Amino acid sequence: MTDPFTQAEAEKKVLTADSSATGRLDAWLTAALSGKLSRNRLQALIRDGSVRVNGAVVNEPRRAVAPGDLIELDMPEAKEAKPTGEALPLDILYEDDDLIVISKAAGMVVHPGAGNHTGTLVNALLHHCGDSLSGIGGVKRPGIVHRLDKNTSGVMVVAKNDFAHNRLAEQFADHGRSGPLRRAYLALVWGCPSPLKGTIDAPIGRSPSHRTKRSVHRSVGPDTRHAVTHYEVRQRFGAREAEQPVAALVDCRLETGRTHQIRVHLEHLGNPLIGDPEYGTAFRTKINTLPADIAAAVAKLNRQALHAYLLQFSHPRDAHTMRFEAPVPTDISEVISAFS
Numbered sequence: 001m002t003d004p005f006t007q008a009e010a011e012k013k014v015l016t017a018d019s020s021a022t023g024r025l026d027a028w029l030t031a032a033l034s035g036k037l038s039r040n041r042l043q044a045l046i047r048d049g050s051v052r053v054n055g056a057v058v059n060e061p062r063r064a065v066a067p068g069d070l071i072e073l074d075m076p077e078a079k080e081a082k083p084t085g086e087a088l089p090l091d092i093l094y095e096d097d098d099l100i101v102i103s104k105a106a107g108m109v110v111h112p113g114a115g116n117h118t119g120t121l122v123n124a125l126l127h128h129c130g131d132s133l134s135g136i137g138g139v140k141r142p143g144i145v146h147r148l149d150k151n152t153s154g155v156m157v158v159a160k161n162d163f164a165h166n167r168l169a170e171q172f173a174d175h176g177r178s179g180p181l182r183r184a185y186l187a188l189v190w191g192c193p194s195p196l197k198g199t200i201d202a203p204i205g206r207s208p209s210h211r212t213k214r215s216v217h218r219s220v221g222p223d224t225r226h227a228v229t230h231y232e233v234r235q236r237f238g239a240r241e242a243e244q245p246v247a248a249l250v251d252c253r254l255e256t257g258r259t260h261q262i263r264v265h266l267e268h269l270g271n272p273l274i275g276d277p278e279y280g281t282a283f284r285t286k287i288n289t290l291p292a293d294i295a296a297a298v299a300k301l302n303r304q305a306l307h308a309y310l311l312q313f314s315h316p317r318d319a320h321t322m323r324f325e326a327p328v329p330t331d332i333s334e335v336i337s338a339f340s
Contacts, residue, residue: 014073015072018067019068024065025061026061042061083117083123083126088108088119091103099159100129101157133158188247190273192244199230200231202227203216213260225258228255237339247274
């Protein structure tokens with residue numbers, strides 16, 4: 001089965017030497033690429049035949065560059081660094097030869113990436129499972145079939161072999177349409193969604209104003225995907241004598257699994273997650289209107305109030321239904337108690 005995560009591809013750079021170009025090819029390329037590759041690395045690429053000047057392969061780093069030269073460089077594919085095991089605590093809900101189910105703590109990144117090369121769930125799993133996990137689903141994401149944001153807590157399942165990875169990935173790709181897969185979250189939001197129960201069917205794509213954020217778009221497109229979230233308000237909270245709910249506890253069930261889906265959809269409703277640093281900025285001053293005890297609890301939260309409390313799926317080996325729940329963590333429950 002195809003790896004659900006897109007891998008980097010080799011890149012070709014095409015450069016034209018300007019009227020002031022002079023000197024050695026390796027030195028010129030180093031400057032032209034603004035240090036993206038070292039001079040030693042470029043020398044090796046030239047000798048390996050990865051550079052063409054005016055259509056002809058060049059193997060000599062000392063070759064002179066002249067104004068107007070058309071220089072093509074096959075940039076090497078970025079190689080993923082292999083993560084190593086780290087003795088980090090894991091809250092294990094279940095484990096057998098095929099899979100492991102954990103309750104991920106808020107603050108833990110799922111897999112290594114830019115700025116997070118250690119201390120991730122993958123590092124912890126490699127230490128716990130040993131070499132059996134290596135390579136399943138990709139070098140940097142061994143065993144991972146679905147993800148939670150760094151600051152979202154809750155239940156996750158991880159595959160321990162290729163067979164399990166393929167079967168679980170199929171279930172997540174199907175989104176529970178033909179099987180028992182269910183994913184449910186508890187979200188503590190500002191205000192209260194109206195109606196109290198409904199479905200948010202709104203495509204999600206990259207935000208036009210911020211490359212790391214997502215936003216609702218009018219229609220599905222090249223970088224926009226169908227996204228559906230079902231929600232139901234469980235509890236409404238007033239701020240002492242306020243007539244309208246100040247906050248609400250919302251049960252969200254995913255029909256699709258897009259990046260930041262619940263956070264984006266609830267912001268779209270006008271009810272962003274309490275504590276959300278990216279999608280709740282418009283409500284940042286809301287805390288100033290709260291009684292001191294509630295304001296203190298919200299300020300202490302220091303993350304979006306989102307918890308994946310339920311995960312249900314079919315076991316990859318014998319297809320029996322497995323259901324796991326993780327209690328609401330203390331940081332969110334303290335805010336709920338303060339509002340109550």
